[in-house]
Amino acid sequence: MSRREPSAAPNGVCPAEEGRPQGPNRSQSTCCSHDITCKNKMVTVDGVRVKLQIWDTAGQERFRSVTHAYYRDAQALLLLYDITSKSSFDNIRAWLTEIHEYAQKDVVIMLLGNKADVNNERVIKAEDGETLAREYGVPFMETSAKTGMNVELAFLAIAKELKHRAVRQPDEPKFQIHEYIESQKKRGSCCAFI
Numbered sequence: 645m646s647r648r649e650p651s652a653a654p655n656g657v658c659p660a661e662e663g664r665p666q667g668p669n670r671s672q673s674t675c676c677s678h679d680i681t682c683k684n685k686m687v688t689v690d691g692v693r694v695k696l697q698i699w700d701t702a703g704q705e706r707f708r709s710v711t712h713a714y715y716r717d718a719q720a721l722l723l724l725y726d727i728t729s730k731s732s733f734d735n736i737r738a739w740l741t742e743i744h745e746y747a748q749k750d751v752v753i754m755l756l757g758n759k760a761d762v763n764n765e766r767v768i769k770a771e772d773g774e775t776l777a778r779e780y781g782v783p784f785m786e787t788s789a790k791t792g793m794n795v796e797l798a799f800l801a802i803a804k805e806l807k808h809r810a811v812r813q814p815d816e817p818k819f820q821i822h823e824y825i826e827s828q829k830k831r832g833s834c835c836a837f838i
């Protein structure tokens with residue numbers, strides 16, 4: 645991958661843990677470094693406020709040895725590619741392999757095709773994202789950080805999944821994240837001109 649190309653990268657949602665620069669009780673600055681930026685986001689799920697600590701990792705290969713140390717304990721990973729960049733899409737498989745090796749076995753993974761607002765520059769069809777996501781059994785949607793399309797939904801779906809896991813009674817059915825996303829998501833093509 646060219647260093648100048650937009651890169652696919654995992655954004656992690658992490659719990660607190662001793663010995664690493666992370667966790668909701670630590671200040672934002674302590675969990676960040678030259679290649680990782682962090683933000684806290686509050687999401688209300690069924691009346692319960694859930695705090696997500698989001699780590700935005702750089703996608704470049706040169707940072708991979710650093711980033712896997714960070715996403716190893718993530719509860720959720722958002723894998724983003726840029727719909728206008730084939731290399732960012734092609735990198736997703738490599739990230740999924742990395743994740744399989746280093747991440748928690750029950751990590752929530754979501755594939756996001758970002759920049760859905762620039763449909764005229766699109767090189768990756770939504771169907772290609774859907775096919776890749778199906779292959780790996782992960783939910784998929786197209787997003788736009790510019791218009792906000794599906795961004796709240798992505799975080800809400802993850803917060804719902806994590807909250808359900810945390811408070812679920814043994815006889816309670818699992819939260820169906822795929823079904824929830826499919827019922828809620830907006831298609832990129834219909835909203836490209838927003």
Ligand SMILES: Nc1nc2c(ncn2[C@@H]2O[C@H](COP(=O)(O)OP(=O)(O)OP(=O)(O)O)[C@@H](O)[C@H]2O)c(=O)[nH]1
Pocket residue numbers: 650651652653701702703704758759760761762787788789790791
């Ligand atoms: N039109 C449009 N531009 C976007 C969108 N998201 C990001 N950008 C632009 O794309 C460029 C790169 O954005 P970044 O957020 O730095 O991308 P990144 O993937 O985090 O970059 P790395 O961390 O270096 O891999 C910036 O100029 C953003 O303004 C989007 O949804 N739509």
